[in-house]
Each structure stands twice: as structure tokens, then as C-alpha cells.
Amino acid sequence: MSDEEVMNNDDVDDMFDSPPDEPESPAADSSEIDENVPAVHGVGLEVSAILGTAQMPVSQLLKMGRGAVVELDKYIGDTIDISINDQMIARGEVMIKEDRLCVEIIEMIKRTGD
Numbered sequence: 001m002s003d004e005e006v007m008n009n010d011d012v013d014d015m016f017d018s019p020p021d022e023p024e025s026p027a028a029d030s031s032e033i034d035e036n037v038p039a040v041h042g043v044g045l046e047v048s049a050i051l052g053t054a055q056m057p058v059s060q061l062l063k064m065g066r067g068a069v070v071e072l073d074k075y076i077g078d079t080i081d082i083s084i085n086d087q088m089i090a091r092g093e094v095m096i097k098e099d100r101l102c103v104e105i106i107e108m109i110k111r112t113g114d
Helices: 009-017 058-063
Strands: 004-007 047-049 079-084 087-097 100-111
Touching: 079 100
Parallel strands: none
Antiparallel strands: 004 100, 047 079, 079 087, 087 100
């Protein structure tokens, strides 16, 4: 049994539509703080979208130089996992948009319990 369940886009939208809870104590200088943005919005997180993997011998890796191409095991349209701080939070689809490689989020993962 998995401790993950799927969140749809409406669930995600609802999370950000409601106003944040009022802080328990006022800030020292409220002129510098946007009252509508919780303090956690400024916290940095590491987001990972692994586009694919490849295996090769070290000897081949050492021969590679500038401009070398490593073929990955994913293709345009394949589904990949998207993680924040090593916790999977979504699945995405590899795509090309305006000559750029990108990932479209197609499914949000809601973690229940830990």
C-alpha cells in the first residue's frame, strides 16, 4: 500500500487561492514585509527533474570532450519524476516548447503520513 495519493490541479490551485493565516505577533517593521506573502515563500528549495540516465565505462567518459553528446534513456513525451529536496512531488512530461527542452507537470503527488 502506498502512502501517496494523486492531487489534481484544482487541489493545487485551492492551496494557493486562500489567504495565509494571520501571524500571531506583528512584525517589527511591517513596511518591509508583504502581509499577503508568508515568510516561507522566500525559502530556497532544490528542485530536481531527472531527464534520463546513461551508463558508460569510465574510459569512455574520460575520452569525452567539449561538444560530446550523451544519449539518455528518455524521449520527448516520456513521464519523469519531479522532486523537491529528494521527495517526489509530481510527475511531468518531457517536451519541447519554442526550441527549449522543458517538463510539463501532469500530476501532483500528495503525501499522506510519514
